[in-house]
Amino acid sequence: MSRTVVNxxxxxxxxxxxxxxxxxxxxxxxxxxxxxxxxxxxxxxxxGACSVIVDGRLVCACLMLAPEAEGKRIETIEGLADNGHxxxxxHQFLEHAxxxxxxxxxxxxxxxxxxxxxxxxxxxxxxxxxxAGNICRCTGYDKVVRAVMxxxxxxxxxxxxx
Amino acid sequence: xxxxxxxxxxxxxEAVRALQVDGARVMAGGTDLLVQMRIGRTKPKxxxxxxxxxxxxxxxxxxxxxxxGAAASGAALGEHEALRKAWPGIVEAANLIGSxxxxxxxxxGGNLCNASPAADSxxxxxAAGATCVIVGPNGEREVPVEAIQVGPGKTTLxxxxxxxxxxxxxxxxxxxxxxxxxxxxxxMDIAVVGAGVCVTLDASGKCIAARVSVGAVAPTALLVEAAxxxxxxxxxxxxxxxxxxxxxxxxxxxxxxxxxxxEYRTKVAAVLARRAALIARDRAQKDGAxx
Ligand SMILES: Cc1cc2nc3c(=O)[nH]c(=O)nc-3n(C[C@H](O)[C@H](O)[C@H](O)COP(=O)(O)OP(=O)(O)OC[C@H]3O[C@@H](n4cnc5c(N)ncnc54)[C@H](O)[C@@H]3O)c2cc1C
Ligand code: FES
Ligand code: FES
Numbered sequence: 433m434s435r436t437v438v439n440x441x442x443x444x445x446x447x448x449x450x451x452x453x454x455x456x457x458x459x460x461x462x463x464x465x466x467x468x469x470x471x472x473x474x475x476x477x478x479x480g481a482c483s484v485i486v487d488g489r490l491v492c493a494c495l496m497l498a499p500e501a502e503g504k505r506i507e508t509i510e511g512l513a514d515n516g517h518x519x520x521x522x523h524q525f526l527e528h529a530x531x532x533x534x535x536x537x538x539x540x541x542x543x544x545x546x547x548x549x550x551x552x553x554x555x556x557x558x559x560x561x562x563x564a565g566n567i568c569r570c571t572g573y574d575k576v577v578r579a580v581m582x583x584x585x586x587x588x589x590x591x592x593x594x
Numbered sequence: 595x596x597x598x599x600x601x602x603x604x605x606x607x608e609a610v611r612a613l614q615v616d617g618a619r620v621m622a623g624g625t626d627l628l629v630q631m632r633i634g635r636t637k638p639k640x641x642x643x644x645x646x647x648x649x650x651x652x653x654x655x656x657x658x659x660x661x662x663g664a665a666a667s668g669a670a671l672g673e674h675e676a677l678r679k680a681w682p683g684i685v686e687a688a689n690l691i692g693s694x695x696x697x698x699x700x701x702x703g704g705n706l707c708n709a710s711p712a713a714d715s716x717x718x719x720x721a722a723g724a725t726c727v728i729v730g731p732n733g734e735r736e737v738p739v740e741a742i743q744v745g746p747g748k749t750t751l752x753x754x755x756x757x758x759x760x761x762x763x764x765x766x767x768x769x770x771x772x773x774x775x776x777x778x779x780x781x782m783d784i785a786v787v788g789a790g791v792c793v794t795l796d797a798s799g800k801c802i803a804a805r806v807s808v809g810a811v812a813p814t815a816l817l818v819e820a821a822x823x824x825x826x827x828x829x830x831x832x833x834x835x836x837x838x839x840x841x842x843x844x845x846x847x848x849x850x851x852x853x854x855x856x857e858y859r860t861k862v863a864a865v866l867a868r869r870a871a872l873i874a875r876d877r878a879q880k881d882g883a884x885x
Contacts, residue, residue, distance in 0.1 A: 434599060436600070451600075452598070453597075453598040453599040453600035453640075453641065454597065454598030454600070454631065454641070456628070475632055476629045476632055476633070477625055477629060477692065477693075477695065477696055478782070480693065480695055483695055486698075489667070489669060489698040490694050490695050490698050491695055491698040491699055492695045492696070492699075494628075494632075495623075495624055495625055495628045495629070495695075495696075495699065496624065496628075496699070497600055497621075497624065497628070497641065497643070499600040499602070500600075500602070500643060500645075502602075543694065543695070546694070547694075561780075561781065562694050563694075564693050564694070564780075564781035564782055565692065565693020565694055565695045565696065565781075565782060566693075
């Protein structure tokens, strides 16, 4: 199997790794770069546990090939906290106990970040539709939605005080 | 998915050449192809990723007519204000595909060429009268969208041919389009039925052109010419809409499966086509600006 060298920027750091032609970005993140925060729930685009942001777009890392990452800017859950300082989304997920087993959480956080990056003041309906591709089997969605709404408010407040 | 080679050609010519290789497959967003590879339904030797071909993921306007790159993502379509304003039915159909994550990748070209009878954007594209610009080893050709699908997973594209773009007609004044689908939940499901309608009115509000297309009620999306004809000359009054419903029901030849029986699908196809026609008419009435 031939492997190609891929150069990308992951969480702000330039990285170089070897990718198989049919390898998913998710497998490359987990197995080559040892970034195991992104999870594989289904491998077929249905659950969102593998959600990452590529050049500003939310995608399923299981449905993108690793060699496609060449030249791309990738954000994963490992980059969400700032030097050990939790992102407001992470903080509010803890406050609301918006997780149980936590398997869906990295995906939900990245999906929520992608939403708040483009819409700092979403309605509850917008949050629910945006997160429809993120499946949680334990917690349900109510706490998650409330955590995202509160994190959005925190971020708006932060923006004002800056 | 080991043993697969990956190529991302930077030109159409290079892509067409690469596709001459036995076992080569085109990839746009990969939201169908990678799932099929994953479950072992298809085992390509070479994946030819189109997205680095200049323009293939873009949307542009030429002489008031839109050209949508075959690999443009649903998210890109939804963010294109002018396209959304001109062809709301196409954009709403494209934006129904999957989740936010799927929208970041899924293309109209992939939706059409995957050739699912339930592909959401296809009835909307057919209703709008869109054509496909296709290039292959023997040069370029342009055919209507309805000439592509022949059955589940089967298209009229020859080996080595690539769909480059969809060309939308220059929109006549007082034109509106709409797409509706029925699924048992609000998100993340496959259409039980989909219906796309595009109508053009004259200054007095009389319908002078109409195209109606339904999905998931036959092996391919159907252009129902009789349903369009039922609207022409009318003001989309109840009698005309009843004729449209009858034409759609007559054309539908669905299967019964877990999503619905054939009878149910036939009934729903007629109802959705009527409702989509009324939305298209309202949009056409509001579309006074362009002459
Ligand atoms: C979770 C999930 C939800 C989904 N929900 C929906 C839905 O609600 N409605 C719906 O209609 N679909 C849905 N889909 C299916 C899929 O997302 C769409 O069909 C999508 O539009 C495919 O586009 P793509 O660019 O990802 O195609 P790809 O997977 O890249 O390609 C699909 C097929 O078309 C061929 N192809 C692609 N582009 C070209 C081209 N330019 N020229 C020639 N051949 C080409 C490929 O070889 C392949 O056979 C869903 C998929 C997933 C995983
Ligand atoms: S693992 Fe990618 S969507 Fe489930
Ligand atoms: S917390 Fe267990 S899947 Fe969501």
